Every structure is written in structure tokens, then in C-alpha cells.
Amino acid sequence: MAWVSKRKASDGSARYLANYRDPTGAKRSAGTFRSRPDAERAGHAAEIRIGEGAWVDRTAGKIRFTDYVEKSWWPNLAHLELTTKAAYRSNLDAHFLPFFGRYPMAAITPPLVQDWVATAQRGGLSARWIRKNHTMLSSIFKAAHRDRVIGYNPCERTTLPKVVTTTRETLTPVQFEKLLAAIPERHRVLLLVGVETGMRWGELAALRPRHLDVEHDLLTVQETIVEISKKNSPAGQRYTVKPYPKNDHRRTLKIGAALTGLLVDRIAALGLQDDDLLFPSTPPQPATADLTEHLPDQGLAPRRARCRAPHVGTYARSPTRACLMAARRRRRPEDRHGPTRAHPDQHHPALPPRPRQRRRHGPGSLQADPRPTPQHPPGARVRPQE
DSSP states (O other): OOEEEEEEOTTSOEEEEEEEEOTTSOEEEEEEESSHHHHHHHHHHHHHHHHHTOOOOTTGGGSBHHHHIIIIIGGGOTTSOHHHHHHHHHHIIIIIHHHHTTSBGGGOOHHHHHHHHHHHHHTTOOHHHHHHHHHHHHHHHHHHHHTTSSSSOTTTTOOOOOOOOOOOOOOOHHHHHHHHHHSOHHHHHHHHHHHHHOOOHHHHHTOOGGGEETTTTEEEEOOEEEEOOGGGOTTSOSEEEESSOGGGOOEEEEOOHHHHHHHHHHHHHHTOOTTSOSSOSSOOOOTTOOGGGGSOOSSOOHHHHTSOOOOOOOTTTOHHHHHHHHHHHHSOHHHHHSOOOOOTTSOBTTBOOOOOEEEOSSTTOEEEOSSOOOOOOTTOOOOOOO
8 A cells, every 4th residue: 555755845835755565575655745645646647557556666776777688687597408507608708798788777768779789790690599589588687577676678579680581402322322422431420310310419428338229220319418518518628428318308319221231330349338429539449450451552641540530520520521531530541641661660560670770879879770671562652760
């Protein structure tokens, strides 16, 4: 129930203060008036706004956008997925806080929001990105309206740029065969699984042998791997395994018998256990494996021939880039840097080791090893001894 308090002004005239109680029960003032009827009307109008849910605390609207976001809006997002929170944080730091951060919440009007849209367009941001992030910005002001910080949402009638959809081209069987042939062999099963099942990259990266039902030719999507920046990761790791896929439910997919056979062969060849990743970024190799026997004898430097398989990164990041990097690293060294001379100091099937030399007394003084020098095979290029 509103009430009126009479006060005496400095000039001796009477003033009437309209009083009411807000939704929390705290005493509020609807203003000071020269007549009692005006004060009563103001007090009753405030009570009507409270009853309709339209009441706004005028002092709360003075809080800056940055303070409201950091103290009231952001702490209430604990229920969101890690990737969603990371995207929100990135947009806040890069776009919203620099533009709106210094303004009081009550001072952010529809023209100011429209100015932000125009600035984003001039900055080269796509129409799809602007629409997507306008939705995020609107959610902030909806929360502020709910909290009685502002009286309306300034994003309600913003004019947004038009999104022009493009038609995606479907590969023909011939194009797909060419693509498959151009991809390194260790990535082909991954591509075949993705094409046949339509899994997302995070779901493909999280597949494990226990997800394969060999008897019924089924693949179960139970997990996914997400990538977020380390500063936004709770554990400080770039990749996080999420125990459920997108849309929060597991699903089982039927695959062909031929693909099941390829997956079984891959599991056996790599010696994978039930909880190992089916498509690891680097295939496991025996600790003492000599990879020279698997490479053609093209005069390669043994140091390069005995290196590990190239690391191409996690498939969930960029499969196309990973395939290109793997193909580039699998090229022979002479194709990239010119002819590579075999180094006789290293063990190589085509070349015996050169005679070892040992130091005698002073620096730079060498003495040949007394053991006999073996004969080099015909055609072998050997670096002359100093």
C-alpha cells in the first residue's frame, strides 16, 4: 500500500513524498510533488508496475555493462558446455566488452545496438556471425530485464544483415575415389567411417574399439572430444573427453560388413585395447622398431629413415590440414630439398660403416682405426674422409 509523507521545503512550502515498497519489501520513493494527490497517484502507479512485473530499479541501471556481465550474468553460466562457455568468453573479450563495457546498462539503447551491428559489418564479420552473436547479446539484456536492471531489451528490434545460403556440392563416386587415393593410407579408414556414418569430427576422434560390435556390424557413439583454449579449460588441457556426444544422447549406427572388417584389421594391426583411441594422432610403434625396412632404398639418409611416423595432430582439429601435412612429410627428402646423400656414419642396409677414427693427443689430431676398411658396394656414394 502506497503512502504519502509531508515535508517542508527550504522556502517553507509543503512538499509531498510518494512512498511504496518494492518486491523485496524495501522502502522506495516514487518522487516528491507539490500536491498530495500527485504524490498518491505516483505511489499507486509504482505499485501497479510491481504487480504487472514491469517495475525497474532505477538505481540498478547505473551499473556498467562490464560489471553486470562479470558479476551477475557470467557466474550463472555454469550449466553450459565447455565449448559454449569458451565461445561466449571469446566473444565477450573480443567484441562486446570493448564496445559496450563502459556504458551504464540503462544507457544502452536500440540505436547503440544497431551501431554495434554496423561496426561489426565494417570490420568484415559475416552476416551469419553477426546474427549468431546478436542472439548472445540479447540473452544478456534479457537477463538484465529479468533482474529488474533495465526496463526493456534493446536488442528486440535490431535490423540484422541478411544471410545468403550457399549450395554444397556433393562429391561424385569418381571424385571420392580420387580423394581417397590422395589421402595417406593411415587416414583412409577414418575417412570411410566419417562418410558412411556422418559422425562429427569430435565423435570420430573419440571412437574406441569397445564401441564396435563386430557380430552385428554396429558402431556406438558414446563420447566426443572437444577442443578449447587452455585458459578456458577447467583442467588446463586443450582437449577434453566429454562422456556424451552432442544432443546429450548416445546413438548406435549400422555400418557395412566391409567397413567392420577394416576396423577389425586396424585394431589388430595397431594392437589396440578396448579403451585405446581407434584413431590416435600418432599410431603406437614398438620402442625398438626399425622403420628402415618399410622404406624404399632410394639413397635416403638413415637419420631421416629411422625417425618416427609424422605427427599430424588430433583429427578433431583440421582433418584436411592433417592429411596434407602427412602427405607432405611422407614425400622423399630429395623431392623437397634436392638430392640427399647417404651418410656412411649411420647404419644403412646398402652401406657398411666407414672406418672409425679416434683422437690421439692434441685437438684435431686423428689416427685411423687399425681395423681393415670394408669395401663399399658398387654405385654407393660415400663422403670423402677428411
